[in-house]
Amino acid sequence: MAADLPLPPAAALALSFVIPVYGSEKVLPELVSRLQAVLDTLPAVRGSYEVIFVCDRSPDRSWHVIQQLSAQYPWVRGILLRMNAGQHNALMAGFAQARGAIVMTMDDDLQHAPSDIPALLDELASGRDVVYARFKNRKHASWKIAGSRLNDMVAGYLMQKPKGLYLSPFRAMRAEIVRDILRYRGPYVYVDGLLLSVTRNIGTVDVEHHDRFAGDSGYSLRKSISLWLKMATSFSIVPLRLTSFAGLFLAGLGFLLAILLIIQKFTIDKMPIGWSSLIVTILIIGGAQLVALGMLGEYLGRVLLTLNSRPQYVIGDSIGLLAADDQNHKDL
Incomplete structure (x- = not known):
């Protein structure tokens, strides 16, 4: 069994991005370019940020592209999972290595615009523990939108989710909240459920949802149902x-x-x-x-x-992270 990456010292950087990657080899260079253009304009995080791409055993050349980007940009880091673990498990792999005082997550397809990052950070600075982006118009298939609404209603009932809170993958949170959810060791991860279990001081920011930059979404109906079951059976009786x-x-x-x-x-x-x-x-x-x-x-x-200690994820390779000798490995 692979060892889990430990939690590095808190606040070593101002901001960490954790982005799961699947089928996005054509998107990643543009995503990195747009992230740099936005982050370098923010005085609070300029020169003190990192982007951790977690390649969830993508079938394309995404890992090769991440390696190239890491060689070109010193703030780009990568984790390659040995087997496909799912979006939320991949996030946990990145959280375990994030060194920022603030940790943000977003999708890898540029449907979440990097230009909206300052709005989330401003809302977080107002005293929130977690801030979600709430999309005005979603560029998803009808079945995904309907499924999201059903998931929203069920989450409100099962997990007492605050009314009006939209649980999106585009979120910002404080490092102490990330450390709290990293205590969870079960194999079935639902990040939003974990966040709701440690804080209710949550804000939202209205942003635009954009068309996918390239390629097709890897989030199928089967994966959506699997995620729903994680929420229904892992965080409620x-x-x-x-x-x-x-x-x-x-x-x-x-x-x-x-x-x-x-x-x-x-x-x-x-x-x-x-x-x-x-x-x-x-x-x-x-x-x-x-x-x-x-x-x-x-x-x-x-x-x-x-x-039986089934791992949340198994790491096959990494690039740009802390040296293995500096880590205190802990099995899941």
Whole structure:
């Protein structure tokens, strides 16, 4: 098992960017150029920032491009994961190495404009622990927008997310908040859930959402469902309670029907042949039982993998980071 990168000394830099990378070899040079153009104009962070690209085992030449950019820009660093771990797990790999007093995250496709960085930093400076970018108009497919709205409603119910807070990948947070969420060692990571578990001092900034600079998104429907399951089962027991309530409802309904059938037997004295209704009832109750068992199995499976110390990510290579001899490695 690979060792986890330790948390370096806090506030070694003013600002750290952690950006997961997947299928973005054509975007990265332009992204780095725009980041530098914005960050060098900010007196508070000029010359004291870093960008950590976490290559989530991208199938293209993204890692090769990151290596070239690191040789060209001393503030560009890279982590190559040995296996694809997912966006949120990749973020944890970058957080573990971030050295900034402020840590920001964004997507690698330039749908999040670097020109909006000052607005997030200004809101964070007002006393917030975390600041999210809230997009006025989203350049995503309809199913993604609908899924995001559903996810927003479910997060509000399961995790008591403040009303009106949009959980976007474009965010800024203080280093102490990052250190708090790095204490989480489970294999199923949902960064927004972790942030909501350590602070509610969260602000938002309205920004524009832009078209993808190049290529196609690697975020499929399957990955979106997987992320939803992480949120639902890793940070709340509400699904278990819902299955309990569903079981109680079906049991009560069955008890009521039993009473009605007894009354019918003594008043009408003629029991109609009810094969169809019987089969429907069996299917409903059997389906509810299977859903409940599946939910329990999902929780138990996650507990088993956590107890077996399944790693959040496995690092295959890195560039521009602290020397291995200067790190105190700790297994996940």
